Amino acid sequence: MIRRLLKNCHYFIYHVLSVKFFKILHYLCAPNTFGYYMSQKVLLNAKEVNIILHRLACQLIEKHTDFSNTVLIGLQPRGKYLADRIAKLLREDYKVKNVQLGHLDITFYRDDFRRGEKPLEANTTQIDFLVEDKNIVFIDDVLYTGRSIRAALTAIQSFGRPNEIELLTLIDRRFSRHLPIQPDYRGRQVDVINNEKVIVHWKENENEDVVYLIEK
Amino acid sequence: MSELSVNHLLGIKYLNKEDVRLIFETADHFKEVINRPIKKVPSLRDITIANLFFENSTRTKLSFELAEKRLSADVINFSSAQSSVKKGETLIDTVNNILSMKVDMVVMRHPNPGAGVFLSKHVKARIINAGDGAHEHPTQALLDSYSIRERLGEVKGKKVVIVGDILHSRVALSNIFALQLQGAEVMVCGPKTLIPKYINELGVKVETNLRKALNWCDVANMLRIQNERMDISYFPSTREYTQQFGVNKALLDSLDKEITIMHPGPINRGVEITSDVADSKQAIILDQVQNGVAIRMAVIYLLASKIKQ
Numbered sequence: 001m002i003r004r005l006l007k008n009c010h011y012f013i014y015h016v017l018s019v020k021f022f023k024i025l026h027y028l029c030a031p032n033t034f035g036y037y038m039s040q041k042v043l044l045n046a047k048e049v050n051i052i053l054h055r056l057a058c059q060l061i062e063k064h065t066d067f068s069n070t071v072l073i074g075l076q077p078r079g080k081y082l083a084d085r086i087a088k089l090l091r092e093d094y095k096v097k098n099v100q101l102g103h104l105d106i107t108f109y110r111d112d113f114r115r116g117e118k119p120l121e122a123n124t125t126q127i128d129f130l131v132e133d134k135n136i137v138f139i140d141d142v143l144y145t146g147r148s149i150r151a152a153l154t155a156i157q158s159f160g161r162p163n164e165i166e167l168l169t170l171i172d173r174r175f176s177r178h179l180p181i182q183p184d185y186r187g188r189q190v191d192v193i194n195n196e197k198v199i200v201h202w203k204e205n206e207n208e209d210v211v212y213l214i215e216k
Numbered sequence: 217m218s219e220l221s222v223n224h225l226l227g228i229k230y231l232n233k234e235d236v237r238l239i240f241e242t243a244d245h246f247k248e249v250i251n252r253p254i255k256k257v258p259s260l261r262d263i264t265i266a267n268l269f270f271e272n273s274t275r276t277k278l279s280f281e282l283a284e285k286r287l288s289a290d291v292i293n294f295s296s297a298q299s300s301v302k303k304g305e306t307l308i309d310t311v312n313n314i315l316s317m318k319v320d321m322v323v324m325r326h327p328n329p330g331a332g333v334f335l336s337k338h339v340k341a342r343i344i345n346a347g348d349g350a351h352e353h354p355t356q357a358l359l360d361s362y363s364i365r366e367r368l369g370e371v372k373g374k375k376v377v378i379v380g381d382i383l384h385s386r387v388a389l390s391n392i393f394a395l396q397l398q399g400a401e402v403m404v405c406g407p408k409t410l411i412p413k414y415i416n417e418l419g420v421k422v423e424t425n426l427r428k429a430l431n432w433c434d435v436a437n438m439l440r441i442q443n444e445r446m447d448i449s450y451f452p453s454t455r456e457y458t459q460q461f462g463v464n465k466a467l468l469d470s471l472d473k474e475i476t477i478m479h480p481g482p483i484n485r486g487v488e489i490t491s492d493v494a495d496s497k498q499a500i501i502l503d504q505v506q507n508g509v510a511i512r513m514a515v516i517y518l519l520a521s522k523i524k525q
Contacts, residue, residue, distance in 0.1 A: 108249065108257035108517075119219045119521045122245040158254040
């Protein structure tokens with residue numbers, strides 16, 4: 001009995017405490033500790049992102065079955081990576097044949113033109129198919145105020161009149177909406193205060209799949 | 217994204233390489249926009265633009281107006297023929313009267329060189345020069361370079377000859393600045409009387425033999441003879457000019473390579489360029505017109521983004 005207890009203690013000391021110790025050490029050594037820079041916290045790691053992507057892909061298949069009348073549209077700039085990844089999963093892992101993927105840039109439809117310090121940077125729009133009467137799934141990484149989605153709803157009208165538009169986001173920031181817009185498929189819902197920022201890193205661009213919560 | 221280094225587009229000589237790159241990249245996006253089923257974006261819905269044309273224009277005026285409307289700006293048009301300019305009003309007074317109606321941007325064509333620069337010093341609106349006398353026509357030069365970039369991949373290292381009435385041409389001067397800025401080699405070709413005396417100081421080659429010029433170049437930009445600006449006779453007859461400096465299919469076919477033919481319009485068919493050349497695959501004249509709208513949308517968008525609320 002005592003031996004068993006000691007063994008458990010041993011496990012506790014060597015595994016739990018050491019992990020905590022290294023985490024604390026890592027925190028103290030990080031350049032942004034002590035308020036010099038912003039602090040950051042991992043919301044989702046690569047494994048969690050992967051599980052969520054698979055779930056989202058399955059939810060899409062559940063609703064759209066063979067995608068014969070459905071198109072995926074990644075919103076530029078950051079939604080592009082998520083859309084590419086979901087499309088790849090659908091094609092390769094779930095063997096869906098008719099996945100049509102486009103990228104939509106909303107720069108010229110935004111409502112904050114001339115209101116910010118930084119000029120708005122345009123990105124490429126690539127929609128090589130007709131959206132008339134199609135079921136569209138907008139894909140973006142983080143849903144915050146909903147203004148980008150509002151712009152995307154206007155922008156997509158330039159390509160025709162879709163039958164239905166849905167929204168898929170990896171991160172849904174609760175309680176921060178400026179407009180009555182909600183996702184149909186969400187990866188993870190998070191409560192984030194206004195001076196914090198959610199940043200999604202993708203393997204294709206930043207060499208890792210991870211979602212950070214960053215204090216500005 | 218960087219922004220334009222200038223607040224007005226008065227001439228190519230005020231721009232730097234980065235500005236031209238930014239305008240071209242923005243124009244790429246607008247070119248995609250104007251090929252959509254609905255060709256309009258709402259970016260400039262709270263901007264009013266006045267098109268002041270103190271000199272005749274068809275293409276440039278239409279192109280600017282279309283660009284403005286496709287950006288959702290409110291547009292007012294003015295041409296000197298039906299205005300109080302004829303009653304003796306000064307340029308600043310005319311423009312200030314228009315600006316008091318809350319206009320944010322002015323697109324101006326004027327017969328006097330430097331009119332745009334003058335206006336930019338005296339009024340608050342952003343000025344876009346749509347041609348000032350024989351001085352500059354920056355948007356035309358930008359769309360010409362953009363069309364070369366589209367056809368040949370890049371402008372850098374390309375050889376461009378500008379043929380015709382260099383002396384009276386604002387297109388020639390702006391093109392020389394724009395092409396040199398992007399690293400192209402420029403040659404001018406025409407009758408000696410129509411080539412400015414000190415053109416060498418701009419670092420361009422001069423050639424009076426059209427065949428030699430065409431054999432040297434990758435792109436030939438054919439200019440119109442500007443009879444309306446000529447107070448004396450610069451060459452014996454139009455027929456003789458055509459024989460010496462007109463491009464025809466037989467001449468193009470006899471060259472060692474296939475060159476690209478450009479023309480800023482309006483074309484005088486059978487004078488500087490024959491119909492079979494103007495309508496051939498080598499000519500990118502209509503591409504230039506289409507690119508003109510995209511380039512003007514880009515310029516207006518980038519200048520408007522500098523107007524803070």
